[in-house]
Amino acid sequence: MPRLSVYFVRASLVYLILGFTFGGFLLVNKGITLSPMIWSFLPIHIEFTFIGWMVQLAIGIAFWILPRFSNNTPRGNENWTWGTFILLNVGIICIVLQSLFNVQPLSFIGRVLEAFAFAAFVIGNWRRVKPIGA
Ligand code: HEM
Numbered sequence: 001m002p003r004l005s006v007y008f009v010r011a012s013l014v015y016l017i018l019g020f021t022f023g024g025f026l027l028v029n030k031g032i033t034l035s036p037m038i039w040s041f042l043p044i045h046i047e048f049t050f051i052g053w054m055v056q057l058a059i060g061i062a063f064w065i066l067p068r069f070s071n072n073t074p075r076g077n078e079n080w081t082w083g084t085f086i087l088l089n090v091g092i093i094c095i096v097l098q099s100l101f102n103v104q105p106l107s108f109i110g111r112v113l114e115a116f117a118f119a120a121f122v123i124g125n126w127r128r129v130k131p132i133g134a
Pocket residue numbers: 019020023024025026027028030045046049050
């Protein structure tokens with residue numbers, strides 16, 4: 001597994017733990033109201049489980065298993081996908097900070113960073129999506 005996929009998968013596992021923890025707080029709070037504030041964790045739970053865990057895991061594994069080139073850069077220009085890793089995780093952090101501290105533009109900035117992260121992944125890996133022998 002390439003080093004970058006290791007980072008993606010490890011980060012996704014951290015978000016899995018965080019996402020389920022926040023989900024647990026939400027679930028408990030529905031049965032026994034600990035604090036009304038806990039409901040504001042919902043966007044954080046969604047961001048951690050969906051983008052942080054599931055999307056990030058899919059990207060990390062895709063980078064590993066998509067067809068490789070038979071030259072000395074088998075995964076093309078990896079800088080694009082390094083950009084994906086950095087932009088995606090900074091984006092997630094921005095969105096979570098917005099939910100926690102209500103700093104207004106952070107959520108928008110986070111979504112823009114995430115959009116750039118996905119675009120960078122597509123640009124960096126588009127040519128790897130090809131049939132056998134092509
Ligand atoms: C694959 C993992 C998960 C994903 C993608 C996910 C995603 C979501 C989403 C999108 C919502 C909002 C639903 C809505 O607004 O109608 C939600 C709500 C919630 N999630 Fe999760 N979740 C996951 C796992 C979990 C786990 C493991 C727990 C508990 C430990 C949990 C507890 C909750 C609770 C309590 C709510 C609020 C439900 C309500 O509206 O009353 N989730 N989750």
